Amino acid sequence: MAQTQNIERLNNLTINEMDDEDVVDPWTVSSKSKTGLDYDKLIKRFGSSKIDDELIARFEKVTGQPAHHLLRRGIFFSHRDLHNILNLHEAGKPFYLYTGRGPSSDSMHIGHMIPFMFTKWLQEVFDVPLIIQMTDDEKALWRDIKIEDAMQMAYNNAKDIIAVGFDVEKTFIFNNLDFIGRCPAFYQNMVRIQKCVTYNQAKGIFGFGDSDVIGKITFPSIEAAPAFSSSFPFIFGKKILPVLIPCAIDQDPYFRMTRDVAARLKLPKPSLIHSTFLPALQGAQQKMSASDPNASIFLNDTPKQIKNKINKYAFSGGQDTVEEHREKGGNTEVDISYKYLTFFLEDDARLAQIKKSYESGDMLTGELKKIAIELITPIIQRYQERRAKITDEVMQQYFAIRKLKYNYD
Amino acid sequence: MAQTQNIERLNNLTINEMDDEDVVDPWTVSSKSKTGLDYDKLIKRFGSSKIDDELIARFEKVTGQPAHHLLRRGIFFSHRDLHNILNLHEAGKPFYLYTGRGPSSDSMHIGHMIPFMFTKWLQEVFDVPLIIQMTDDEKALWRDIKIEDAMQMAYNNAKDIIAVGFDVEKTFIFNNLDFIGRCPAFYQNMVRIQKCVTYNQAKGIFGFGDSDVIGKITFPSIEAAPAFSSSFPFIFGKKILPVLIPCAIDQDPYFRMTRDVAARLKLPKPSLIHSTFLPALQGAQQKMSASDPNASIFLNDTPKQIKNKINKYAFSGGQDTVEEHREKGGNTEVDISYKYLTFFLEDDARLAQIKKSYESGDMLTGELKKIAIELITPIIQRYQERRAKITDEVMQQYFAIRKLKYNYD
Numbered sequence: 001m002a003q004t005q006n007i008e009r010l011n012n013l014t015i016n017e018m019d020d021e022d023v024v025d026p027w028t029v030s031s032k033s034k035t036g037l038d039y040d041k042l043i044k045r046f047g048s049s050k051i052d053d054e055l056i057a058r059f060e061k062v063t064g065q066p067a068h069h070l071l072r073r074g075i076f077f078s079h080r081d082l083h084n085i086l087n088l089h090e091a092g093k094p095f096y097l098y099t100g101r102g103p104s105s106d107s108m109h110i111g112h113m114i115p116f117m118f119t120k121w122l123q124e125v126f127d128v129p130l131i132i133q134m135t136d137d138e139k140a141l142w143r144d145i146k147i148e149d150a151m152q153m154a155y156n157n158a159k160d161i162i163a164v165g166f167d168v169e170k171t172f173i174f175n176n177l178d179f180i181g182r183c184p185a186f187y188q189n190m191v192r193i194q195k196c197v198t199y200n201q202a203k204g205i206f207g208f209g210d211s212d213v214i215g216k217i218t219f220p221s222i223e224a225a226p227a228f229s230s231s232f233p234f235i236f237g238k239k240i241l242p243v244l245i246p247c248a249i250d251q252d253p254y255f256r257m258t259r260d261v262a263a264r265l266k267l268p269k270p271s272l273i274h275s276t277f278l279p280a281l282q283g284a285q286q287k288m289s290a291s292d293p294n295a296s297i298f299l300n301d302t303p304k305q306i307k308n309k310i311n312k313y314a315f316s317g318g319q320d321t322v323e324e325h326r327e328k329g330g331n332t333e334v335d336i337s338y339k340y341l342t343f344f345l346e347d348d349a350r351l352a353q354i355k356k357s358y359e360s361g362d363m364l365t366g367e368l369k370k371i372a373i374e375l376i377t378p379i380i381q382r383y384q385e386r387r388a389k390i391t392d393e394v395m396q397q398y399f400a401i402r403k404l405k406y407n408y409d
Numbered sequence: 410m411a412q413t414q415n416i417e418r419l420n421n422l423t424i425n426e427m428d429d430e431d432v433v434d435p436w437t438v439s440s441k442s443k444t445g446l447d448y449d450k451l452i453k454r455f456g457s458s459k460i461d462d463e464l465i466a467r468f469e470k471v472t473g474q475p476a477h478h479l480l481r482r483g484i485f486f487s488h489r490d491l492h493n494i495l496n497l498h499e500a501g502k503p504f505y506l507y508t509g510r511g512p513s514s515d516s517m518h519i520g521h522m523i524p525f526m527f528t529k530w531l532q533e534v535f536d537v538p539l540i541i542q543m544t545d546d547e548k549a550l551w552r553d554i555k556i557e558d559a560m561q562m563a564y565n566n567a568k569d570i571i572a573v574g575f576d577v578e579k580t581f582i583f584n585n586l587d588f589i590g591r592c593p594a595f596y597q598n599m600v601r602i603q604k605c606v607t608y609n610q611a612k613g614i615f616g617f618g619d620s621d622v623i624g625k626i627t628f629p630s631i632e633a634a635p636a637f638s639s640s641f642p643f644i645f646g647k648k649i650l651p652v653l654i655p656c657a658i659d660q661d662p663y664f665r666m667t668r669d670v671a672a673r674l675k676l677p678k679p680s681l682i683h684s685t686f687l688p689a690l691q692g693a694q695q696k697m698s699a700s701d702p703n704a705s706i707f708l709n710d711t712p713k714q715i716k717n718k719i720n721k722y723a724f725s726g727g728q729d730t731v732e733e734h735r736e737k738g739g740n741t742e743v744d745i746s747y748k749y750l751t752f753f754l755e756d757d758a759r760l761a762q763i764k765k766s767y768e769s770g771d772m773l774t775g776e777l778k779k780i781a782i783e784l785i786t787p788i789i790q791r792y793q794e795r796r797a798k799i800t801d802e803v804m805q806q807y808f809a810i811r812k813l814k815y816n817y818d
Contacts, residue, residue, distance in 0.1 A: 215603025
């Protein structure tokens with residue numbers, strides 16, 4: 001039977017409870033190590049490829065742009081078939097970007113901003129259409145949330161995302177609970193995908209159990225569908241375009257499944273570029289999480305809140321006493337303020353200088369925290385200024401079902 | 410957890426492999442008995458209620474109309490909460506009708522016509538809106554059929570259904586592969602339903618296995634959604650209306666599930682009225698099936714084909730020789746020509762006279778077959794005249810997303 005031919009392959013892609021302490025799947029990310037997840041092990045386990053210096057050099061050559069600091073520093077660290085996308089761009093052939101977010105009731109935090117900041121940069125250097133899926137149906141299925149509330153969360157979060165600075169002429173944003181009811185081609189692709197994946201395979205990939213509700217079991221088809229350009233005929237017409245999906249590594253199971261389904265449907269396999277996680281204030285064992293206000297710096301925090309949170313909670317790699325610190329130096333491997341600098345401080349020379357100074361003991365934890373506060377606060381303030389301008393009307397422009405500025409006819 | 414509270418109840422409603430020989434589920438209907446399925450046993454097994462003389466009398470009193478012969482003769486034989494619908498009608502309160510069809514590539518046969526003939530009559534006596542779902546997505550999931558072909562089958566079959574004579578002002582027909590992408594409220598209800606049913610429950614009710622594709626596992630939510638008026642805001646506005654679902658008894662598992670979900674969602678439980686099956690020409694062990702041309706009289710058969718099929722294949726309850734037949738008489742319990750008369754001959758007195766004459770041996774099998782041929786042929790010819798007028802344009806009127814002639818604001 002056609003639907004069983006890929007079982008073996010899909011079953012190898014099992015839910016990732018790492019041999020040791022790391023857990024990475026779409027619902028849980030945690031590590032017992034103070035330095036956080038072992039991302040090299042994760043690459044081996046997931047079967048993806050490391051982004052190495054050679055690939056970064058090729059990226060720069062093909063785009064004619066210096067690599068983004070998130071790429072240079074290994075924060076986007078892993079990929080699948082990124083070369084295919086670079087080949088296309090080099091040949092002047094089109095592709096598109098697809099990313100998404102599972103909306104939450106809380107404000108988004110700075111960790112959520114990272115993949116969108118990077119996606120914005122990708123869109124700029126490649127000049128391609130971007131599609132952003134808000135999985136409000138997922139939230140309604142996984143949590144005790146009403147449909148209406150899940151939709152409202154999607155709209156609020158979409159405004160947060162738009163404020164990162166996406167170009168409305170090149171960006172289409174949608175929420176499943178509304179859009180699936182407005183695009184027959186999307187639902188038709190959902191069914192095509194649902195036909196290629198058995199319950200056994202979904203169980204193997206996502207760890208579903210028999211007491212999970214049936215909506216959860218089909219949900220992967222909904223996150224997969226935007227990876228096929230035929231789901232958006234109003235943008236792509238009848239043209240079949242490949243896609244590059246920037247996402248945090250925990251979403252990889254969805255797209256491993258999608259890549260197998262693509263092969264079955266004789267459609268291009270999506271390429272992927274994976275990010276690590278911004279750690280929680282308390283330390284790299286946990287990613288920053290919206291459900292713990294003290295672990296996160298939110299996009300709507302005031303300067304005072306940011307200052308207090310970093311001073312109070314940001315795990316320090318410094319020594320217990322000033323004397324000891326001067327002698328032994330700080331540990332940038334576990335210091336959260338330093339980690340945040342690697343995400344937000346674009347200037348490589350300055351970062352290197354801070355690292356040297358902190359590790360040598362010249363710079364104290366208090367000084368390092370001050371640098372982090374003074375870096376992050378204006379970034380958030382500028383963000384908040386943009387966010388204040390995102391009215392319902394502005395948002396609706398991104399959600400409108402329409403052609404983008406590209407012509408694929 | 411909310412989603413487990415109904416497991417026990419739903420698990421009792423297991424797939425129906427009858428203790429003895431009868432099998433009745435949405436995918437298989439068969440019996441080893443020459444007289445066909447034991448419908449009384451089925452009522453006990455499914456936990457539905459028998460339509461008895463008292464209920465028929467009440468039906469006639471409430472509607473002010475003589476009962477349809479399909480109701481009088483026990484062809485619509487079972488129900489769930491039909492009294493609720495009669496109470497509503499008596500109180501002048503609105504409800505609606507919902508039925509459907511899994512489209513097939515072949516022409517529909519006379520067995521398919523039965524529930525639609527009866528539904529048309531229900532619509533006329535109650536004067537209520539009717540919604541007809543074409544489950545082309547189901548066909549695409551269960552069979553090796555392309556999405557486009559499944560949709561085309563839905564449109565062809567919809568024309569066959571329209572030709573039964575439904576009033577376009579009161580009837581909305583849709584196919585899932587198109588409509589779900591045109592009605593956000595419908596998809597939202599699908600998610601609400603999907604949230605109330607676990608894989609275990611779906612397995613218990615429908616007999617799904619772990620190697621079934623994930624689309625099959627969610628499909629029941631799609632057949633359930635039209636049972637909630639909020640799935641069709643363009644017809645019902647914000648009004649919550651109860652529904653009566655006329656269907657063949659094999660579809661009952663979907664609506665047992667729907668009734669449990671309705672209770673969870675605090676929405677009215679659908680009422681049901683169930684039909685038996687028109688037997689195949691070869692005998693009552695099998696229902697008429699589109700996949701066996703010699704077992705079925707199709708709606709596009711010529712008079713010559715009808716005559717030949719009944720003469721050649723219709724299982725006879727007559728005796729082996731004329732002498733024996735004159736002596737012992739024919740058996741109307743197994744005679745297929747006679748069974749067809751019970752479905753299509755409206756005149757009770759004439760039917761009783763034929764029964765008497767055949768059972769006494771006065772009427773021979775050839776004579777009975779001639780009566781059946783002369784009854785069915787003009788019914789199909791008149792049907793074909795109507796069918797010839799159902800153009801794409803006519804069909805599109807039934808499929809248009811619009812208000813019906815009722816006002817629920």
